[in-house]
Amino acid sequence: MYFIRKIIHIDMDAFYASVEQRDNPQLKGRPVIVGGDPSSRGVVAACSYEARRFGIHSAMACATAYRLCPQAFFIRPRFDVYKTVSHQIREIFFQYTDLVEPLSLDEAFLDVTHNKLGLSSATQIAQQIRTQIVHVTGGLTASAGVSFNKFLAKVASDCNKPNGITVITPDDAPAFIDQLPIRRFFGVGRVTEERMLNLGIKTGADLKKISLERLVQSFGKVGAYYYHIAHGRDDRPVQPNRTHKSYGKEITLTSDIDDTHQMIVILDDLARKVADGLRREDRQGLTLTLKVKYHDFQTVTRSVTFPEPITSSSTIIAAVKKLLANTDAGKIKVRLLGITVSNFLDAQQNSNGWVQLPLPFKDPDKNCWPDNDRSW
Template structure:
C-alpha cells in the first residue's frame, strides 16, 4: 500500500499598502493621490508606508523623505497614526481567529496562518483565504493579498505575485517548477552583494541554483548555501509560531569597496539607520539597546552596544549612538571596513508559544 504524503496548509496574508490604505479609507481627500505615511515635506525622516499611487513613481517604505520628494514632487505626507493601525490590525487578527489559533504575526500588516485544522471545518486553505479577504474588505473596507502553499516561504512569495488585492495558490506538484523560475533576488538572504555575486556566476534563477550541489552552494555562500539547496526544492519545515517574539531588528550592508575613512563610514551609517528607523516604525517597535556591527576586510567582526535609559526608535538618537560607538572603535582610522550594521533590541518581553501541528492533506 502506498502511503499518501501529508502536507501543512499555510496561508500568508499581506495587507495592501496598509498604513496608507487606512489613511485613504478614513480621509477621502487622500484617495487616488500619491501618499506617504511618515517623513515630512521638508525632507526629514523616512517613509513608513507609501500608497500605490506613490509607488508608481518609485517611492517605497524605509525611503528617506528627500528621495521620495525627488521621485514624486507632489507627494502628500501624513503623520502616522499607529494607535489606529494597531486597532485595525487587532480587528484583522480577530478575523483570522475565526479560522485558526495558529497565527504568526510578522508585523501589523502581515501574518502566517496554519489552517491544517481550521475551526469551521472548511478543509480548503484556498477557500479559507478567500473568505478572510472577503471579510476584511466587507468589515474593514481594506484589501489584502494572500498566498497559499504547504510551507511559509512559498506562501509568502506567492502573496506578492498578484498584489494588490490578489490571491495565489501554489500546490505541492507546482512548487519545484515555481522555485526554478523564481529570480534569485526573491530568495530569503539574497541581498545586493549576494545577488551580484550570483549574477557573476551566471546564477539568475532557482533553476540555476539547482544545478549546484549542496557542498558547492555552501562553498560559495556559506551556511546560507544549505538553505538555498533546500528551498529551491520546495523544502521549508519551519512551523507557524503563534505569538512569536521579535527580539531584535537589524539592518546591515556589505560594501563593494572597503571603507577606510570615518566620514565615509558615517555616511553609510546614515543610510543604514534610515532603513532601520523605517522598519521600526512599520513594526511599531522601540528598543533600549543599540548595537553597532563592524566586519573588517580580514573577516573579523566586532559588536559594540549601548543601552539607553528609555526605549526609542528615533532616527537621530540611533544615528548619534552608532556614530559615537564607531568613533571610539576606529579613532585611528587604521582599519579597512567591509560591512556595517545596526541592531535595535531589548524590546518589551512577549511570551513565545511554540507549536508544531501534525500535517494534514492540503486539498
C-alpha cells in the same frame, strides 16, 4: 502519502497609505506617502500604489520621494490607528485558527491544516478572510499566498498584488521555483542578488543546480537556507508566540554630525533604552551591533559577541565606544546611529549553561506522518 501543511500568508496592500486613503476620501487615487517631512531627515514608512509608480518605496528618504513626486501627499504616521486596524484583522484570523504568526502590523502566517471551521480548502479560507477584511475594515484589501510551507506562501502573496491570491500546490512548486527570479527569493537582498548573478544564478532553476557544500562555502550558514528553499523545503512551523530575533533602537539625527563626543552622548541614551527594553521583554542576547549611516547614506555595521549575556547599559556603551572607533565616524559626518542586541538565548537554563534556540531547518523527510487530504 505524507503530511502536508496548509499555510496562508496574508499581506495587507499598502497598509498605512491605504488606511490614510480610507479615512480621507480626498486621497483616494492620489500618491500618498506616509513618513516624515520632505524638508527634514525623515524616511518613507509606506506609500500608496499611485506613489510607487514614480519609483518611490519604503525606507527612501522623503526628500528623494519629493523630488520624484512633488505632487504627493506627505502624511505623518498614525500608529495608534494602524494598530487598531491590525487588531481587527487578527481577530478575523483567530476565527479560523489559533496558529497565527504575525510578522508585522500588516502581515501574518496562518496554519489552517486543522482549522476551527473544519474546511479542507485553504484557498477557500484565504478567500473568506480577504472578503471579511474588506467588510470589517471599511474597504481595505489584502493579498494572500497559499502553499504547503512558509517560504512559498510568502512569495505567493506578492505575486498578484494588490487584492489578489496565488496558490502554489506541491505539484506546482517545482516549476514555480524554477522560473522564480533570484531577487524574488525571500532573504535575498540586493547585495546577495549581485553575488548570485556573478555566480550565474539567475533563477530558482539555476540555484537548484548548486550543491549544498558550494552554497555554504559561498554564503556561509545561510547557504543551507538557499539550498533547501530552492528544492521547496521549509519545515518551519507557524509560531503563534514568535519572538523577535533582535532588539534595538536607532535615531536619525536632525543634522549631520562629526563630533564623536556628541555621538557617544546619543549612543549612551540609546544603550539605556535598549537595556531597559531587554529587561521588560526578559530577553538576553550575546551579540551587540552598532549601526552607523553616513551623510551619503552609506551604512556600516560593527558587531561583537560576548561569552555571557548582555545585561546592562554600561556593558553596551563600553562596547559601542570601541565599535564606533572602528568606523569612519568623525572623519565622515553621520546622519543615523543605532544599537541592536541579537543572538538571543533560550529563556531556560540547564546545568551546562545557556541553550541557544534551534536552527529553523530539519530534514523534512524525517518529519512526516500520514495525510489523507490533498485538496487545496
